[in-house]
Amino acid sequence: MNTLDFDKKPEDTRVVVAMSGGVDSSVVAGLLKQQGYDVLGITLQLYDHGAAVHRAGSCCAGQDIDDARRVCETLGIPHYVLDYEKRFRETVINPFAEAYAMGETPVPCVACNQTVKFADLLATAQELGADALATGHYIRSSANPTADNPNRRALYRPIDSDRDQSWFLFATTQEQIDYLRFPLGGMSKAQVRELAEEMGLVVAKKADSQDICFVPAGKYADIINKVKPNAALAGDIVHMDGRVLGRHEGIVHYTIGQRKGLGVATGEPLYVVYLDARSRRVIVGPKEALDTHRVYLRDMNWLGDSSLESDAREGFACFAKVRSTRPPTPATLHVDERGVYVDLSIGEAGVAPGQACVLYSAPGADARVYGGGFIERSERAEEAEASLKQLLAQPVAA
Numbered sequence: 460m461n462t463l464d465f466d467k468k469p470e471d472t473r474v475v476v477a478m479s480g481g482v483d484s485s486v487v488a489g490l491l492k493q494q495g496y497d498v499l500g501i502t503l504q505l506y507d508h509g510a511a512v513h514r515a516g517s518c519c520a521g522q523d524i525d526d527a528r529r530v531c532e533t534l535g536i537p538h539y540v541l542d543y544e545k546r547f548r549e550t551v552i553n554p555f556a557e558a559y560a561m562g563e564t565p566v567p568c569v570a571c572n573q574t575v576k577f578a579d580l581l582a583t584a585q586e587l588g589a590d591a592l593a594t595g596h597y598i599r600s601s602a603n604p605t606a607d608n609p610n611r612r613a614l615y616r617p618i619d620s621d622r623d624q625s626w627f628l629f630a631t632t633q634e635q636i637d638y639l640r641f642p643l644g645g646m647s648k649a650q651v652r653e654l655a656e657e658m659g660l661v662v663a664k665k666a667d668s669q670d671i672c673f674v675p676a677g678k679y680a681d682i683i684n685k686v687k688p689n690a691a692l693a694g695d696i697v698h699m700d701g702r703v704l705g706r707h708e709g710i711v712h713y714t715i716g717q718r719k720g721l722g723v724a725t726g727e728p729l730y731v732v733y734l735d736a737r738s739r740r741v742i743v744g745p746k747e748a749l750d751t752h753r754v755y756l757r758d759m760n761w762l763g764d765s766s767l768e769s770d771a772r773e774g775f776a777c778f779a780k781v782r783s784t785r786p787p788t789p790a791t792l793h794v795d796e797r798g799v800y801v802d803l804s805i806g807e808a809g810v811a812p813g814q815a816c817v818l819y820s821a822p823g824a825d826a827r828v829y830g831g832g833f834i835e836r837s838e839r840a841e842e843a844e845a846s847l848k849q850l851l852a853q854p855v856a857a
């Protein structure tokens with residue numbers, strides 16, 4: 460068995476490496492080449508790097524493509540660049556803008572993994588006769604053969620919890636997981652940088668890419684205005700107790716949990732509690748009103764044991780992560796006539812629809828990923844929930 464769990468010699472195993480031009484995927488290519496695999500590098504050009512959406516250091520700009528090319532030259536492996544701009548715009552950027560206009564806080568990296576990376580690029584790798592597609596994501600997968608499928612794999616959190624990307628990967632299907640390989644899951648970022656130095660890669664000291672690759676300096680409203688110019692319609696800023704506190708220039712400028720930049724002075728600290736796209740109201744309230752105890756999920760991707768969905772009918776104890784930066788906390792998963800929902804034993808502040816809720820077997824680095832879903836809506840502490848419902852039921856002045 461070789462290190463990628465194939466029953467053949469590395470030189471007989473072809474692997475496509477998804478190369479962003481960053482240090483992580485460059486080291487993946489370097490490691491696999493060192494181990495003797497037949498490695499091909501592919502970089503996807505995801506948007507026009509001359510356009511307003513360009514941000515230096517992001518995962519798909521011109522400099523990055525050039526860096527990936529230079530890494531492949533150093534390693535002596537073939538490198539291809541594929542133009543995915545149109546597809547990326549249609550499946551990632553446009554839905555991102557539309558979700559914001561609906562009052563959601565989307566996770567475009569999940570959409571990107573679901574479409575361009577693990578659907579299109581994966582298909583290209585298969586067409587090129589590759590046995591696997593490897594990426595620089597920090598997540599672990601290991602062989603988990605079943606009676607009907609000897610190639611089945613299971614997903615786990617990575618060793619380096621600070622870099623854990625499992626939250627972004629919850630929607631990866633079982634078939635995709637079986638074909639993918641994540642060689643960095645057992646390494647720390649520090650080790651990866653050291654390896655890059657040892658391999659003499661030009662990207663060894665390159666800064667990490669941050670946030671959303673196509674959003675320059677966190678200015679997502681600019682992208683939304685460009686894609687959906689009518690999304691930024693003015694509306695009222697309303698307190699949960701019904702008081703109209705001011706006006707805003709479009710709900711796309713707000714996210715749930717936001718405190719700064721509300722432009723209302725009431726003497727009390729206020730947070731965005733809800734975005735009502737229908738009435739274009741930004742609803743604000745005290746911090747306690749953000750405290751979320753239950754999240755309803757849509758588009759569930761069930762991984763792990765096949766009995767999970769039926770076990771959840773009885774209430775299934777697990778650990779849930781409702782934001783990318785937090786460790787998983789104890790939770791109970793339910794499936795009944797109300798849908799799929801998760802009760803969080805420790806309330807989370809400011810959970811936004813459109814974000815992900817990912818489920819695990821344990822709180823630590825050894826946790827298996829059970830899958831997850833997108834948050835459709837959430838329920839807050841009883842009092843806050845009641846006053847929000849009352850407010851939303853009120854007719855809105857034209």
Ligand SMILES: Nc1ncnc2c1ncn2[C@@H]1O[C@H](COP(=O)(O)OP(=O)(O)OP(=O)(O)O)[C@@H](O)[C@H]1O
Binds near residue numbers: 477518594
């Ligand atoms: N434009 C791209 N073309 C091909 N593969 C990509 C591209 N962008 C990202 N990837 C793949 O997805 C992985 C995770 O992407 P992410 O944007 O999270 O990068 P990262 O964690 O900064 O890693 P890296 O250091 O490799 O850029 C990358 O390691 C790479 O394998």
